[in-house]
Structure formats: C-alpha cells, structure tokens
Amino acid sequence: MNKWLIGILVVIVFLGAWSVGVYNGLVGKDQEVKQSWAQVENQLQRRYDLIPNLVETVKGYATHEKELFENVAAARSAWAGAKSSSERINAANQVEGVLGRLLAVVESYPQLKASENFRALQDELAGTENRIAVARMRYNDMVQGYNVSAKSIPTVFVVRLFGFDPEKIFFAVPDAAKEAPKVKF
Numbered sequence: 001m002n003k004w005l006i007g008i009l010v011v012i013v014f015l016g017a018w019s020v021g022v023y024n025g026l027v028g029k030d031q032e033v034k035q036s037w038a039q040v041e042n043q044l045q046r047r048y049d050l051i052p053n054l055v056e057t058v059k060g061y062a063t064h065e066k067e068l069f070e071n072v073a074a075a076r077s078a079w080a081g082a083k084s085s086s087e088r089i090n091a092a093n094q095v096e097g098v099l100g101r102l103l104a105v106v107e108s109y110p111q112l113k114a115s116e117n118f119r120a121l122q123d124e125l126a127g128t129e130n131r132i133a134v135a136r137m138r139y140n141d142m143v144q145g146y147n148v149s150a151k152s153i154p155t156v157f158v159v160r161l162f163g164f165d166p167e168k169i170f171f172a173v174p175d176a177a178k179e180a181p182k183v184k185f
Contacts, residue, residue, distance in 0.1 A: 022154075036138045047099075049101070050125055051095070051130060058105065089171050140170050
C-alpha cells in the first residue's frame, strides 16, 4: 500500500512541477509578446509624431490637397483613440495608407522634393518606417512562438486552466495597403 501511495505522490509532484514549468514558460512568452508590442507602439508613436511636420511642409506646396490632409488628420486621430492591440493595428494600417497617398502627392511637386526641410522629414519618416518594419517582424516572431506553445499538447491544457490567451494576434498588413496609392489631379 505504501508503494502505491508513494507512486501516486511522485506522479502528482511530477505533474505539479511540469505544470509550474509550463506556466512559467507561458508567462515568459506572454511578456515577450507584450514587450515586442511595446516596441511596435514606440515606433508607431514616432511616426505619429513626425506626421504633422511632414503635413505642414507639404501643405505649403500643395494647398489644393485638402481632402488628403483631412484623411491624414483622421488617421492620426484613429491612432490616438485606439485602445486595444487590434484597434492600434487597424489605425496604424490606416495611417500607412494615407502616408502612401501623401508621398505620392509629393512626387508631383519637384520644388517640394528639393526642399531641405522636406528631405530631412522624409529621411526621418523613411527611417521610422524601417524601424516599424523591424519591430513588427519581431512582434510577429514573438506571437508565433507564443501561439505555437499555447496550441501545443499538453501545454494547451495549462493555457485553458490558467486563463492565458489561447492565441495572440499577428500584425498583418491589410489588402488595401498592398496596392500602390493612386493620386488624381
């Protein structure tokens, strides 16, 4: 009888230790996803902060582009008002779309492209876009690692038991952003 009791206790201790290890691993992966998302938001905020300077510079040359400037303002407002990760992703994609249109308008103004202020802002924006791309890639890598762990058997049982997110959301580019912007005069 003692051997059975000892065997059962060993199994319980083993399962408990395994559960703690899996739980701690999920906590770590969850924190990695959150940290990498914070880096994405940091870079998106940098872009958000650069946009007004870029718009003001372009406004000086392209005074008849009122609708575009209104769209830029609306996209910035959507970013500022977004609360959840999915809202932030949608707002960031909206900002990307209007920035693409804004830069397409710039192509029609050679004197603007020659402006030293505009070139400096454009360089800043290009650097920021590169940083955003890297941060998104890292975030998606972390999300993939978390999702693979969270969906694997037997880890999926620990996910359900302790209320972890069953799946994190990837930062994906919408289909509309994959098309080149069209500007008509």
